[in-house]
Amino acid sequence: MAGVRLxxxxxxxKNTAAVKDVNLDVVDGEFLVLLGPSGCGKTTTLRxxxxxxxxxxxxVYIGDSQVDDVLPKDRDIAMVFQSYALYPHMxxxxxxxxxxxxxxxxxxxxxxxxxxxxxxxxxxNLLQRRPKELSGGQRQRVxxxxxxxxxxxxxxxxxxxxxxxxKLRVQTRVELKNLQKRLGTTTIYVTHDQAEAxxxxxxxxxxxxxMIQQVGRPTEVYAHPVNKFVAGFLGSPTMNFVEGTxxxxxxxxxFDTGEFSFPVHPRVASVLLPGGSKKGTxxxxxEDIGVGNGETEGSAEVKVFGSELMGSEQxxxxxxxxxxxxxxxxMEFQAPIGSSVWMNLTSPNAHFFDAETEMALV
Amino acid sequence: xxxxxxxxxxxxxxxxxxxPALAGLIFLVLYPFAxxxxxxxxxxxxxxxxxYTWVGLKNYVFVLTSPDFFTVLxxxxxxxxxxxxxxxxxxxxxxxxxxSKVKGKSIYRLFMIVPWAMPSFITLxxxxxxxxxxxxxxxxxxxxxxxxxxxxxxxxxxxxxxxxIANIWLGYPFMMIIFSGALQSIxxxxxxxxxxxxxxxxxxxxxxxxxxxRPTILIAVLLGSIWTFNNFNSAYLITGGGPGICTTILxxxxxxxxxxxxFAFAQAATYAFLAFIILFIPGIFWNRYTxxxxxxx
Amino acid sequence: MxxxxxxxxxxxxxxxxxxxxxxxxxxxxxxxxxxxxxTLALSPGESLVTPxxxxxxxxxxxxxxxxHFIAIPKLHLLAGANFPVWAKNSIIITxxxxxxxxxxxxPAGYAFSRKRxxxxxxxxxxxxxxxxxxxxxxxxxxxxxxxxxxLVDTYFGCIIPYAxxxxxxxxxxxxxxxxxxPRDLDEAASLDGAGEMRTFYKILLPLTLPSIATVxxxxxxxxxxxxxxxxxxxxxxxxxxxxxxxxxFIQPNFTYYGSFAALSIIMSIPVFIVFMIFxxxxxxxxxxxxxxG
Numbered sequence: 001m002a003g004v005r006l007x008x009x010x011x012x013x014k015n016t017a018a019v020k021d022v023n024l025d026v027v028d029g030e031f032l033v034l035l036g037p038s039g040c041g042k043t044t045t046l047r048x049x050x051x052x053x054x055x056x057x058x059x060v061y062i063g064d065s066q067v068d069d070v071l072p073k074d075r076d077i078a079m080v081f082q083s084y085a086l087y088p089h090m091x092x093x094x095x096x097x098x099x100x101x102x103x104x105x106x107x108x109x110x111x112x113x114x115x116x117x118x119x120x121x122x123x124x125n126l127l128q129r130r131p132k133e134l135s136g137g138q139r140q141r142v143x144x145x146x147x148x149x150x151x152x153x154x155x156x157x158x159x160x161x162x163x164x165x166x167k168l169r170v171q172t173r174v175e176l177k178n179l180q181k182r183l184g185t186t187t188i189y190v191t192h193d194q195a196e197a198x199x200x201x202x203x204x205x206x207x208x209x210x211m212i213q214q215v216g217r218p219t220e221v222y223a224h225p226v227n228k229f230v231a232g233f234l235g236s237p238t239m240n241f242v243e244g245t246x247x248x249x250x251x252x253x254x255f256d257t258g259e260f261s262f263p264v265h266p267r268v269a270s271v272l273l274p275g276g277s278k279k280g281t282x283x284x285x286x287e288d289i290g291v292g293n294g295e296t297e298g299s300a301e302v303k304v305f306g307s308e309l310m311g312s313e314q315x316x317x318x319x320x321x322x323x324x325x326x327x328x329x330x331m332e333f334q335a336p337i338g339s340s341v342w343m344n345l346t347s348p349n350a351h352f353f354d355a356e357t358e359m360a361l362v
Numbered sequence: 363x364x365x366x367x368x369x370x371x372x373x374x375x376x377x378x379x380x381x382p383a384l385a386g387l388i389f390l391v392l393y394p395f396a397x398x399x400x401x402x403x404x405x406x407x408x409x410x411x412x413x414y415t416w417v418g419l420k421n422y423v424f425v426l427t428s429p430d431f432f433t434v435l436x437x438x439x440x441x442x443x444x445x446x447x448x449x450x451x452x453x454x455x456x457x458x459x460x461x462s463k464v465k466g467k468s469i470y471r472l473f474m475i476v477p478w479a480m481p482s483f484i485t486l487x488x489x490x491x492x493x494x495x496x497x498x499x500x501x502x503x504x505x506x507x508x509x510x511x512x513x514x515x516x517x518x519x520x521x522x523x524x525x526x527i528a529n530i531w532l533g534y535p536f537m538m539i540i541f542s543g544a545l546q547s548i549x550x551x552x553x554x555x556x557x558x559x560x561x562x563x564x565x566x567x568x569x570x571x572x573x574x575x576r577p578t579i580l581i582a583v584l585l586g587s588i589w590t591f592n593n594f595n596s597a598y599l600i601t602g603g604g605p606g607i608c609t610t611i612l613x614x615x616x617x618x619x620x621x622x623x624x625f626a627f628a629q630a631a632t633y634a635f636l637a638f639i640i641l642f643i644p645g646i647f648w649n650r651y652t653x654x655x656x657x658x659x
Numbered sequence: 660m661x662x663x664x665x666x667x668x669x670x671x672x673x674x675x676x677x678x679x680x681x682x683x684x685x686x687x688x689x690x691x692x693x694x695x696x697x698t699l700a701l702s703p704g705e706s707l708v709t710p711x712x713x714x715x716x717x718x719x720x721x722x723x724x725x726x727h728f729i730a731i732p733k734l735h736l737l738a739g740a741n742f743p744v745w746a747k748n749s750i751i752i753t754x755x756x757x758x759x760x761x762x763x764x765x766p767a768g769y770a771f772s773r774k775r776x777x778x779x780x781x782x783x784x785x786x787x788x789x790x791x792x793x794x795x796x797x798x799x800x801x802x803x804x805x806x807x808x809x810l811v812d813t814y815f816g817c818i819i820p821y822a823x824x825x826x827x828x829x830x831x832x833x834x835x836x837x838x839x840x841p842r843d844l845d846e847a848a849s850l851d852g853a854g855e856m857r858t859f860y861k862i863l864l865p866l867t868l869p870s871i872a873t874v875x876x877x878x879x880x881x882x883x884x885x886x887x888x889x890x891x892x893x894x895x896x897x898x899x900x901x902x903x904x905x906x907x908f909i910q911p912n913f914t915y916y917g918s919f920a921a922l923s924i925i926m927s928i929p930v931f932i933v934f935m936i937f938x939x940x941x942x943x944x945x946x947x948x949x950x951x952g
Contacts, residue, residue: 052554069664073560085555089573098569102560146559379770383763383830384782386823391789394800401800456685464678473686476693479934483884483902484923487909488692491699491916497707499695503716531688594887599906613796620799621891627799634796 002063002076002153003028003186004049009058010210011044018044020210022058026188027203031180034190035197035233036207042190043158045207049188050079050156062154073102078147079156082163084139086131092118092142093127099150117149120179137168144176148183155180155187161196173199194234198222206230223349228358231283231351237308237315237326239283242345246352247277255282255345259321263298265348271361280361283351289327290344291316293334299342304335318343395638402631407624414628421632430607430615437522438591438611438637444526445533445590450583452530453537458567460538461545478535486599489528490515493600518608521601525609529596537582544578545571588641612637687716694718699920700727707916727921734918736907740896742922748893749900752817753882759822760829760878761871767826768833769859773845783834789827797824802891816892817900821882829874836870837863879933884926901926 004026011019019041026032034042047053049060051072059068067075078099087095096117100110118124121141131139140160147155161169161176177200180187191197197204198218206213206221206229214226218234225231231239244257246264253269254261264282272278295301302318302325309331316335318325327343335341352362402421406414425431456474460467477485492500493514501511514524548571556562556570572579594613597603603610603618610618612633620630695718698710702720710718735741770776771783789797801820802811810816840863848858864871886902893899905926908919 050558052557071562072554072558073562077558079555079558081551081555083549083551085549085551087552087555087570089576098556098561099559102565146555377770377776379766379774380782383767383826384785386763386819387786387789387826389804390801390820390823391797392785394797394804395788397800397803398796401803452685455681459678459681462678464675464682466682470682470686473689476689479931480693481880481884481927481930483886484696484905484927485692487905487919488696488923491707491909491919492692492695494707497709499710499718502709502712506712506716531692535689599886616796616799617887620802627803630799634799638796 003030004154004188005061006045006049007059007061009045009048009055009060011041011048011053012056017210019048019055022207022210022212024205024212024215026186028186029184031177031187031189031200031202033197033201033204034188034207035194035201035204036192037233038192040207041210042192042207044210046079046156046158046188046190049154050077051075075154076152077154077156078150078152080143080147080158080160082159084131084143084160084163086139086142086146088131091128091130092123092134092145095131095142096127096145096149099146103150113149117145120148121145136164137172140164140172144179148179148185151183151185153186155185155189157187157189159191160189162191162193169196176200195236198234206233224360225351226360228281228283228353228360231353231360235285237286239285239351240289240325241353242282242284242323242325243280244282245277245279246272246282248272248275257282257323259323260300262300262345265346265350267348268350268352268362271352278352278361279355281353281355281358282345283353283360284345284347285349286315286326286328288347288349289325291318291327291329291333291335292342292344295342296344298346299344301340301342304337304339304341306337307335316341398631399635401628402635404628406627406631407629417628421628422636425629425632425636433607434610434612434615434633437607437609441522441526441597441611442587442591445529446583446586448530449533449537449586450579452534453539453541453582454579456534456538457541457545458571460542474538475535477531478539482532482595483599485532486528486595489524489531490600493524515601516605518605521605521609525596525600528600529590529593532596533586533590537586540578540582541575544575548574591641592637612640696920696923699916700924701725702917705915705917707914727917728925730918731921731925734904734922736896736904740899740904742904744897745899745901745904748814748898749883749902752814752821752900753879755814755818756821756825756882757875757878759818760825761875763822763826764829764833764874765864765871767830768837769863771830771834772837773842786827786830789824798888798891801888805892811892812895812898814898817882817885817889820888820892821885822878825874825878825881829877832870832873832877833867836867840866876933880930883930 004024006022006024009019009022010017022041022045024032024045034045036042044053048055049062051067051070055068059066061067062075062077087098090098093114096114097110100113105113114127115124118127121144123138123141123145126134126138126142131142134142140163143160147157161172164172173196189200201218203216204218204221205215208229214221214230216224221230222234225234228241232241242255242257244255246253246255246269248269252266253264253272255264268282290299292299300320302320302323305317305319305324307317307329308315312331314329314331314333314335316327316329316333318327318341325343325345329335350362351360353360403416403418404414405417405420460471460474464470492498495501495511495513495515498514500514505511512520514520552570552574553566556566561569591611592613593611594617597609597611598614598617601609603614607615616630616633616637618630619626619633698718698720699707701723702708702710703722703724703726708721711721713719732742767786771779797820805811805816810819844862844866845858848862853861884902885900886906889900889903890906893903901922905919905922908915908922
């Protein structure tokens with residue numbers, strides 16, 4: 001078992017920088033998720049750790065050794081590809097055995113390992129089948145099996161669940177997390193699905209345009225995003241962003257959207273110097289907004305555009321002028337389309353992002 | 363609008379569409395073939411063009427017991443093997459080399475398909491001129507490195523070698539193209555997975571590339587064998603089958619008998635049908651294996 | 660640099676050198692006969708001359724001349740007829756064969772793909788059969804058949820066999836092309852009001868143009884350069900095609916290598932051009948069925 005360290009890693013393809021100065025420390029045994037939109041450089045970073053790409057600058061360390069000049073096969077890593085990359089001409093058994101065969105394990109050892117792995121992943125009955133005879137979920141398990149059969153120091157996974165249907169994906173997520181905890185292998189996992197990241201990660205690293213935005217425990221990053229991008233990427237429904245100006249008033253502060261104003265919690269108001277004002281974005285999550293049928297102090301009137309009924313709760317979409325705000329409400333709350341409801345946007349959990357830098361000031 | 367709807371197409375109209383082509387096929391291929399079999403049981407020749415008679419198996423007995431037959435048959439088999447093996451191997455090696463990281467791929471490829479692109483009829487005649495004992499360029503080159511001129515066209519064994527070389531030259535581009543196509547259809551990720559699993563270089567070839575193009579190789583060998591066995595041009599144009607029957611294979615024998623002056627159609631038909639029988643059986647297996655006639659689902 | 664890394668770079672360099680050496684040798688072998696015939700075409704006289712060798716093996720004419728090429732329009736054989744006649748015959752026969760082949764293949768491919776009828780599998784197999792016969796086998800009976808029909812020594816004597824001869828492969832290429840167009844398109848078209856013919860012409864045909872080109876190319880290659888059948892069917896000198904004339908130039912009795920070389924090059928050029936253009940279609944057409952999965 002070993003940790004992984006990326007030091008000043010960057011990768012330039014032709015004229016575009018896919019990865020820019022990435023520094024990352026993955027702790028031994030940790031499940032680290034590289035999260036970000038497509039094209040953000042997360043897959044490239046993963047492939048650099050694997051040795052499938054050479055970094056333009058910087059170094060990669062696995063355990064204590066620098067592996068820049070080491071071939072992928074000698075780095076003691078295993079990778080699960082998005083498309084699984086199973087050998088179509090080999091049976092499941094041979095697919096699992098292949099990495100061991102290449103490393104000259106004895107026949108007996110191979111049989112032991114393969115059987116054990118197959119049992120762990122509950123596919124002992126599939127061993128004689130070929131990949132094309134398997135369902136998507138089964139193929140995924142074989143890909144996983146091929147990775148764990150060798151017991152490597154690091155698992156690298158490139159969106160391994162994205163080809164599964166939604167229900168299977170959610171189910172496999174939990175199993176995957178459980179498996180990793182049992183094996184204790186350091187894992188770097190790439191995905192664009194924030195829900196997946198929240199479920200699986202011990203720590204999550206958000207990437208955008210080749211740069212790491214923030215690294216931390218999911219709850220940490222969720223509650224304290226360092227910038228607008230991170231805030232907007234995590235969480236479903238997405239955080240509500242309201243443009244405007246926060247302004248100091250006599251006994252506190254208000255946020256002026258242009259359409260209306262509402263009071264701001266003292267914690268958020270702390271960004272301001274007394275008597276000052278700042279332009280920027282107010283961010284607040286759906287679960288932090290109170291919504292009611294009647295006007296209350298400090299609330300804003302919005303027209304109901306629609307509501308997502310989730311079964312255990314609902315998400316009310318309200319519009320006002322150019323603003324779209326989503327608020328969480330209990331199922332019983334009445335919000336017919338076109339009617340007016342009042343949303344209370346004052347919350348200690350709100351965030352304020354600087355107009356230019358988009359950094360979270362609070 | 364027509365009465366056709368969705369799945370219920372008019373039963374008969376399918377036949378109408380294929381009728382012209384099928385008619386052509388029946389008249390010009392299948393009927394002649396059957397007729398060929400018939401003729402082989404007669405004594406049709408320049409002496410009996412209209413008034414031929416049925417002679418039963420006499421032609422077959424004659425052909426099968428003639429000393430020439432087994433020489434010609436042996437020639438055909440040796441010819442096939444001596445061509446297919448090198449062409450497939452060369453094609454494979456070229457495909458692998460051109461599929462790897464090497465600069466100038468497209469230029470090399472362009473040169474490499476010249477033997478295929480140039481009309482074989484012409485290039486075979488060129489080979490004939492190259493093999494000329496006195497002035498042929500091949501002997502001239504050999505002379506430059508101190509090897510005595512070889513009597514390519516008139517020495518029994520060298521003539522055979524000569525036509526084999528020329529035919530291999532004609533054949534490897536096609537194999538190269540087919541195998542290149544097959545190699546390119548292997549997703550790159552498989553190689554990446556293999557390199558992580560521990561296979562690099564030649565091991566990737568052995569465990570990933572070759573197993574995956576195995577179907578293509580098998581079909582190429584089968585097709586190549588059938589085509590080579592029946593290849594008329596290469597065996598005829600350079601040497602005319604000679605000297606004697608050294609470079610004669612089953613079908614050039616047939617052609618010579620028929621149009622070489624004696625118009626011994628019956629004998630030619632016999633040779634032709636025998637050649638067909640030898641190849642028909644692989645043909646059946648080929649159809650089963652590749653499923654070419656399976657309807658598209 | 661670590662030792663293993665150095666070994667790796669060295670072996671990589673050695674590998675590259677070997678690869679290039681191999682490719683260069685193969686390239687030379689591939690084009691050598693062509694170089695030789697170009698030399699012949701550009702050398703004066705009609706006998707096989709030993710040329711000069713550049714770099715020891717590349718043939719170069721001793722005294723280059725374009726005389727042979729210039730003489731082509733006036734080429735003639737003692738047996739009669741001349742270049743314009745041969746060229747005319749070849750062009751007529753080849754273009755007719757191509758047209759006929761396409762005309763026969765299109766409906767057949769369409770029917771096998773889009774229609775269901777009894778005996779479909781059997782008739783598809785019978786289209787396969789000819790590819791198992793030696794092509795030359797059919798010449799004998801065809802000759803006999805055509806001579807009773809009085810078609811020997813006519814254009815049709817060649818056009819029809821050429822067109823039918825290429826059918827085997829062509830029908831399968833066409834069928835494959837139609838197969839690759841999803842039925843949904845047919846259905847969408849019929850919902851939009853198009854009848855079967857309309858659908859065929861306006862929608863399916865344009866989408867299968869590459870395959871049609873392949874079929875045409877295949878028919879072209881089977882007829883422009885055929886010698887065996889033409890030799891049998893066209894005894895009349897005024898009907899000779901280019902290949903027949905070409906073959907006569909290097910008969911043992913009288914050999915005209917210079918003219919032969921020049922004529923060869925002229926005859927090859929259309930093939931080469933057409934081939935280069937359609938090469939990629941031909942390859943995909945041929946490999947479509949053979950690569951599994």
